[in-house]
Structures are given as structure tokens and as C-alpha cells.
Amino acid sequence: MRVALLLAPALSVIVVLFGGGMAVAVSRSVGWMPVIGLTDPSLAAYAVVFADPDFWASFALSLHIALTSTALAAVLAVASALLLRHSFAGRGIVAFLFQLNLTVPHLVGAIGILYLFSQSGAFARLAYQAGAIAVPGDFPALVFDPYAIGIIAQYVWKEAPFIGLIVLANLQSVGEDWEGVARSLGAGPWQRLRHVVLPMIGPGLVSACAIVFAFAFGAYEIPALLGASHPPAMPVAAYRAFTDVDLAQRPRAMAMSVVIAVVAGVAIWAYLRAARRA
Amino acid sequence: MTDGLWSRRMRLLGGLVLVTWLMLPLIPLGVWSVARGWFFPDLLPTAWTLEPWRYALSDVGGVPGSLGVTVGIAAGATLLALIVGVPAGRALGMHDFRGKRLVEIAILAPVIVPGIAVAMGLHAVFLRAGLTGSVWGVMLVHLVPVLPYVVLVMAGVFANHDPRLEDQARSLGAGPVAVWWHVTLPAILPGMAVAALFAFLVSWSQYILTLLIGGGRVVTLPLLLFNFATSGRNDIAGAIAVIYVLPGVVVLAVTARYLTGRGVALRGVAR
Numbered sequence: 001m002r003v004a005l006l007l008a009p010a011l012s013v014i015v016v017l018f019g020g021g022m023a024v025a026v027s028r029s030v031g032w033m034p035v036i037g038l039t040d041p042s043l044a045a046y047a048v049v050f051a052d053p054d055f056w057a058s059f060a061l062s063l064h065i066a067l068t069s070t071a072l073a074a075v076l077a078v079a080s081a082l083l084l085r086h087s088f089a090g091r092g093i094v095a096f097l098f099q100l101n102l103t104v105p106h107l108v109g110a111i112g113i114l115y116l117f118s119q120s121g122a123f124a125r126l127a128y129q130a131g132a133i134a135v136p137g138d139f140p141a142l143v144f145d146p147y148a149i150g151i152i153a154q155y156v157w158k159e160a161p162f163i164g165l166i167v168l169a170n171l172q173s174v175g176e177d178w179e180g181v182a183r184s185l186g187a188g189p190w191q192r193l194r195h196v197v198l199p200m201i202g203p204g205l206v207s208a209c210a211i212v213f214a215f216a217f218g219a220y221e222i223p224a225l226l227g228a229s230h231p232p233a234m235p236v237a238a239y240r241a242f243t244d245v246d247l248a249q250r251p252r253a254m255a256m257s258v259v260i261a262v263v264a265g266v267a268i269w270a271y272l273r274a275a276r277r278a
Numbered sequence: 279m280t281d282g283l284w285s286r287r288m289r290l291l292g293g294l295v296l297v298t299w300l301m302l303p304l305i306p307l308g309v310w311s312v313a314r315g316w317f318f319p320d321l322l323p324t325a326w327t328l329e330p331w332r333y334a335l336s337d338v339g340g341v342p343g344s345l346g347v348t349v350g351i352a353a354g355a356t357l358l359a360l361i362v363g364v365p366a367g368r369a370l371g372m373h374d375f376r377g378k379r380l381v382e383i384a385i386l387a388p389v390i391v392p393g394i395a396v397a398m399g400l401h402a403v404f405l406r407a408g409l410t411g412s413v414w415g416v417m418l419v420h421l422v423p424v425l426p427y428v429v430l431v432m433a434g435v436f437a438n439h440d441p442r443l444e445d446q447a448r449s450l451g452a453g454p455v456a457v458w459w460h461v462t463l464p465a466i467l468p469g470m471a472v473a474a475l476f477a478f479l480v481s482w483s484q485y486i487l488t489l490l491i492g493g494g495r496v497v498t499l500p501l502l503l504f505n506f507a508t509s510g511r512n513d514i515a516g517a518i519a520v521i522y523v524l525p526g527v528v529v530l531a532v533t534a535r536y537l538t539g540r541g542v543a544l545r546g547v548a549r
Contacts, residue, residue: 003369007381010366010429017422018388018396025399080296088289090297097300103526104304105483107500108519111507112303115310120318122306128319136318157303211390218392220486221504235394235486242398242490254398261395268390272383 022261029254045251055256057231065148065233066217069155070209076156077163078205082197084164085171098161106158110225113154117142143226150226151233155216163208170204171197206274214267218260234260304523310516330513334521340502341518348498351413351488352481355420356474359428364470367432372441385426396422397490404491411495419491420481428477435469475529482525 027033032041049055084095116122124139133139143150182196198205223233232240234256241253284292310316311330313323334341370381388396400419401410409415439462447461485500492498499522506515 003373003375006365006369006373009362010425011381011384013362013421013425014384014388017400017418018391019384020403021396021398021400021422022391023399024402025395028399028402079292083284083289083292083296086284086289088286088293090290090293094293094296094300097297099530100527101300103479103530104523105500105526107483107485107503108307108523109303111503111515111519112305112307114507115306115512116303122321125319125321129321154303157299161300214390214392218394220392220394220489221500225504225507235392238394238398239486239490257395257398261391264391264395268383268387271386271390 025254025257025261029251029258031251045255049252049255049259054231055237058234058237058256059259061148061231062217062223062234065151065155065223066213068148069152069159069216070213072152072156073159073163073212074205074209076160077167077208078198078201080160080164081167081171081201082193084168098165101158101161102165104158106154106219107221107225109158110150110154110222113150113157114143114226117150117153144228146228148223148227148233151223154222154226155212159212159216163205163212166204166208167201170201174200203274203277207271210267210271210274214264217263217267307516307519310512311520313513313516316512330517333514334517339506339514340497341499341521344497344499344502345521347413347496348482348500351417351420351496351498352478354417355424355481356428356477358417359421359425359477360470360474363425363428363473364432364466366429367434368436368439370429370433371436372439385429388422388426389430393423393484393487394490397487401490410491411493413496416488416492416496416498419487420484422487423484424477424480427480428473431473431476432466432470435466435473439465472533475533479526479529 027041029045030041030043031038031045080094080098084091084098114121118124119136119139119141123142124133124136127133127139142153178196178200179192182192187195218235220235220239223236224239227233227236231237238253238256238260241249241256244250244253309323311334312326312328314325314327314329316323333339337343366385369375370378370385397419400422404410404415404419407415409418443461443465444457447457452460483500484498485504488496488498488501492501494501499518503515503518503522506518
């Protein structure tokens with residue numbers, strides 16, 4: 001009873017704002033709007049969305065962005081965590097920058113990447129000074145590009161420290177005794193990583209990766225700034241449909257945001273599954 | 279014991295590469311904010327100026343007003359989240375009850391589900407309630423990521439809180455208010471301060487929630503920053519970006535020791 005009273009205010013806010021928002025998105029995506037007399041739900045918006053090759057292009061692009069960013073960030077995070085668990089000159093600075101990075105908003109990282117990677121950016125200028133290119137157009141397109149290189153670079157830059165700090169904490173709480181045992185049994189460094197370290201940090205790594213994956217799939221401002229205009233990433237496509245002057249696009253926008261939520265649902269499932277093993 | 283994969287020299291090299299990579303995207307922002315005419319292919323600006331800063335700090339560009347709106351929304355959302363979130367944190371941190379797992383999932387979901395999915399649906403509700411395009415509406419929608427964050431951090435804080443202190447105070451005749459004010463609050467205050475600071479940063483970083491619910495009429499700092507960055511004013515965008523990262527640096531300086539992978543404090547900041 002007491003517990004229910006303690007939980008009630010927070011749960012009501014979450015149910016109304018989050019649950020309500022999701023419920024309205026779903027009901028509008030199936031065209032169920034009793035207030036204006038639409039009481040006949042249909043999957044028409046989904047049929048239109050799923051028949052549209054542009055939707056699948058956006059879906060594939062966002063999946064590529066989320067998978068590639070998460071995988072690269074995870075590898076970098078594990079390598080950095082293995083580095084940071086030992087003392088070396090400058091460890092304090094690296095650890096501080098790792099933490100600092102977490103507080104920098106994604107948008108700032110994205111603008112920084114833009115000024116580094118664009119065809120008149122810092123890297124292009126370095127290439128010119130090195131004699132590799134003559135005009136900005138010679139520099140490869142690393143932002144607004146079909147492979148989403150700039151977007152992925154931003155996510156990896158921002159999320160590797162996030163995953164890294166979680167992995168580092170796991171490494172420190174497990175200690176190095178098991179690795180010592182494996183070493184005395186003749187296991188090489190890669191064998192120790194594969195059979196001792198990775199299984200122990202696995203749950204923490206997977207749950208952090210689930211958060212990063214869902215974010216990279218559904219965040220708007222990074223692909224809006226760094227992405228090619230066609231095809232747009234899923235959240236950008238959904239936003240464009242939502243703000244289209246043609247109000248008939250609204251149900252399609254809702255359907256796309258429901259798809260984003262479903263993908264996030266898979267990430268939640270992976271997170272919970274990993275958390276149970278932890 | 280040395281790690282087989284990182285020899286001593288490799289460790290130093292690895293550290294150096296890591297530092298460079300972590301700093302790299304932030305450097306051009308700082309340089310642009312004091313650059314006059316920095317054109318391709320110059321590696322450094324031909325002249326230095328404080329003009330972007332003068333512009334950013336004057337009322338013309340709208341930065342001071344936007345700064346006030348952003349701070350107000352973040353402070354308001356944080357306060358609301360603390361009021362409803364601290365009791366819930368206590369329930370999750372100190373009690374076992376039926377359906378606890380379900381409650382945890384309900385609190386985890388808004389952390390993971392991207393804001394765009396929630397905000398599009400909420401837009402219709404807020405429109406009806408007259409909350410779109412208003413600071414209050416934006417503050418409310420910021421609760422979606424901020425509140426779960428506060429609950430999770432406070433659950434961690436209360437998990438280390440000893441209820442026997444409260445029992446002792448009660449047995450000495452203290453009423454509920456006195457127990458809360460003289461025993462509970464002082465014990466959880468450091469953890470609550472960390473929760474508040476990071477809750478502030480979570481709201482501070484929001485983009486799409488503000489854009490959708492604010493409808494372009496509530497211009498927080500990230501919206502302004504995006505506009506300057508996409509209109510090619512790199513110098514002013516650089517100055518705003520520097521202003522925009524400052525609170526994070528301050529919060530980090532105050533709380534660095536709490537921001538490890540062990541605490542939940544960092545979970546929400548990834549967004």
C-alpha cells in the first residue's frame with residue numbers, strides 16, 4: 001500500500017505522457033480518431049508505408065547506421081576499457097575526456113564532425129596542404145553521403161566512451177584473477193579475451209549496446225544535420241511526413257514512428273535479457 | 279599483471295590516439311568562435327576576432343533569451359521530476375513488491391524508445407490542451423526522458439540508504455515531516471544533487487521533443503545552434519556550441535567521481 005503511494009505519482013506521469021503518447025501514435029497510425037468520427041481502424045497507412053520503396057531505403061539506412069555505429073563503438077569501447085584499467089602516463093586525462101564526452105550534447109558532436117569531415121573542413125584542408133587534393137570537390141564526401149559515414153563517426157565518437165565506462169566498471173568489479181588462472185593454464189592474450197574477459201563483461205556490454213542501438217536508430221538531429229537528403233534516415237523521414245503540408249501524410253508519419261518504437265522494443269527486450277544474466 | 283593485448287608502449291600510444299580522437303570534433307568549434315574569414319584551404323584563420331562572441335552575447339542573435347528559456351525549462355523539468363521521482367526511487371530502491379519487474383520496464387521504456395515516437399503522438403494531445411508552442415508543454419514533454427532518469431538514479435541512492443536511522447528518529451518521537459527533514463533528506467541529499475544535475479543535462483540536451491512540441495516557437499539553445507550551423511554561420515555556431523557545452527563541463531567537475539559505469543548516473547546522458 002505504502003509502495004503503491006510512493007510509486008503512484010511517477011507512474012501516472014509516465015503512463016500519461018509516455019503511454020499516452022505511444023497510444024495516440026498507434027491509434028492515429030491505424031486511422032482511429034473517434035473525435036473526428038473515424039472509428040474504423042485500418043492498416044491502410046502501414047500498407048502504403050510498407051509498399052513504398054523509399055520507406056525501405058530509409059529503414060535499411062537507419063539499420064545500417066545503428067548496427068555499424070553500435071558495433072564500432074563496442075569494439076572501441078572494449079579496447080579502451082582494457083587500456084584504461086591499467087595505470088599509464090596520461091590515464092587520468094583519457095579517463096576525464098571519456099567522462100567529458102558523455103556530457104557533450106549529440107548536436108555539438110555532430111557540428112564538430114561536420115567541420116572536420118566536410119569537403120571544405122579540417123581534413124580536406126589537411127589533404128590540400130599535403131597535396132592530395134586541389135579543390136574541395138576532390139575530397140571524398142564523408143558527410144551528406146549515402147554511406148552515412150559522418151553520422152556513424154558522430155555516434156561512435158559519442159557512444160564508445162558511454163559503453164567503455166560501463167565495460168570498465170564490469171572489468172574492475174570482476175578483477176583479473178580468472179585471467180591469471182587462464183594464463184597459468186597456457187591461454188594466450190586473444191584466448192583470454194575471447195573465453196574469459198568477454199563472457200564476464202558480456203551482459204553489461206550487451207545492455208549498453210541495446211541503448212546505443214535504439215538511440216542511433218531513432219535520433220533525429222544527427223542525421224538531420226549530417227545525412228544525405230535522399231534517402232533520409234527513418235526519424236528524418238518520419239519528421240518530414242509529420243510536418244508535410246498534406247495532412248494525409250500524418251498517419252504515415254505515425255506508422256513510421258511506430259516502426260521506430262517497435263525496433264526500440266526489440267532493444268528493450270535485449271537489454272532485459274542481458275540484465276537478467278548480469 | 280600486464281595485459282597481453284596492450285604492451286607498455288602500445289598503451290601510451292593507444293592513450294595518445296584516444297585523447298586525440300576524443301578532442302578532435304570539439305577543436306574546430308572553439309577555433310571557429312574566434313575566427314574571421316577562415317576559408318579553404320587555410321589550416322588556421324587568417325585573422326582572429328571576438329565578433330562571433332559579441333554577436334552571440336548581444337540580444338540581436340537571440341542567444342541570451344534562448345539561454346533563459348533553456349535554463350528555465352531544464353530547471354522546471356528537473357524540479358518536477360524530483361518531486362514525483364524521489365518517492366518512486368525510494369519504492370524501487372528499498373522495497374520488494376509484486377509487479378516490481380513490470381514497474382522497472384515501464385520506467386526503462388521511455389529511456390530507450392526514441393523521443394520522436396512519443397512526441398508525435400503527444401503532439402495531438404498537447405494541441406488539444408493548448409500546450410503546443412508553449413514553454414510549459416515543452417517542460418512537460420521533457421519529463422519523458424528526465425523522470426525515468428531521476429527514478430533510476432534515486433533507486434540506486436535509496437538502495438544504500440539505511441531505514442533504521444528513520445526508525446530510531448520515530449522511536450524518539452519524531453513525526454513524519456521531522457523524520458524526512460532531519461534524517462532522510464540529509465542522508466540522500468548528495469545523491470539527489472547528482473540526480474538533479476544530470477536530470478538538468480538530460481533536458482538541456484533535448485532536441486526533437488522541443489522541436490515537435492514547441493513547434494518552432496520555443497527556441498531552446500540546441501534549436502538556435504542547429505539553425506546557425508545549417509545556415510553556414512560557422513563562427514556564431516562555434517560560439518553557441520561552446521556556451522552549450524559549458525554546463526556539462528561544470529557538472530562534470532562537480533560530480534566526476536559519481537560518473538562511473540557502476541552508477542546509473544551515466545545511463546541517461548548517452549542520449
